Amino acid sequence: MKDHQGPPSASGAKGAVERTKGGPLWKTVSAELLAEVLAGEFAAGFPGELELARRYGVSRGTIRAALKPLRDAGHITAHPGKKPTVVAGRSTAYGPIYSVLASIRESGMKHSSVVLEQHLVVNAEVAAKLALHPDAELFHLSRVRFADGEPIGLDQVWLPGATAGKLLEADFRDASLYGELDRRCGVVLDGGTEQLTAVLATPGQAVLLGCPEGSPLLLIERTGCHRARDLEFRRSYVLGDRVAIATAFGCKATPPRRG
Known part of the structure; x- marks a missing residue:
């Protein structure tokens, strides 16, 4: 330079x-x-x-x-x-699932999704997490994510319907939720929190993910923020034997020279 x-x-x-x-x-x-x-x-x-x-x-x-x-x-x-x-x-500290579509493509694999649910719902538990009225309408998207035809995870997300209603028109079979949220709604998440927990696949999850019941899954629960307001609640169940998660932060040490 x-x-x-x-x-x-x-x-x-x-x-x-x-x-x-x-x-x-x-x-x-x-x-x-x-x-x-x-x-x-x-x-x-x-x-x-x-x-x-x-x-x-x-x-x-x-x-x-x-x-x-x-x-x-x-x-x-x-x-x-x-x-x-x-x-x-x-902030770029969204964790591994935020960039799962890009990561799959950068790995040379084909990404796709099977959309299970894409509609407006009422969910008092999620509404409470987003500081909304219990009867508030929420946009809900549920889909199974695939890489080269193999299921890698189950993704469930909720956002306020008043903010994300235009996402009802989006085709999420091969589209980024956050890209569509930006393009259609003019919203870009700028922070959030995540919690990672090891869980076992339920019978229903096992069918969707093509794994034995009781298989280990990594549950990632995220609350995403926009302008200091909680706007997204997300649950992602990832197959541990099909996905390796790696993140980088801060500076990296220089490997010692050999020879």
Whole structure:
């Protein structure tokens, strides 16, 4: 990466970017953009693809590849025909299920879902978790998630119907809940809490997941927030023998050199 004095403006010329040793060009661009996003350099607006391509002296294809990790992680959001925008205050600490669709695709496998329920319901227990009236309508989505045709988990989510009612029209056989929530409802979750518990598959879950009754499952219960308000309650049952979960946080130690 060429040196420059201070962060460039969104419209300023930056000059051709240099590839990081051993890595593709788009990763170099993506890393620099992420650093500037986290530093708040685009508070006034995020530049479009053409402007970024001119700024870095690369093709639009390289820019699209560089922006994809930022979108997937929730740092920016983009809608057809509009410039990407920075998601202010967005945390990426959503845990493993948040990015399950992207993780499956990045692993080279085909993702699909069988939708079991997609409707408005009344559920006093969930309403209480979201600080809503017991009779409040909730959007409820239940589906079995697959990777290369093999079931990997059962996903159940509830959101306030007043906020997420437009999700009734979405096709969740191969779509991200959070992507559709952003695109259709203009909502991006910016925080939350998770609890992980080991459980045994019930007879009904065993049928849906194609596993023996009593098989070990990892239950992930999440409450997702939007602007300091609890907006999502989610239960995900994951097959431990078909899914490996790994997360990264903070800095990473440099492996010691050998020889």
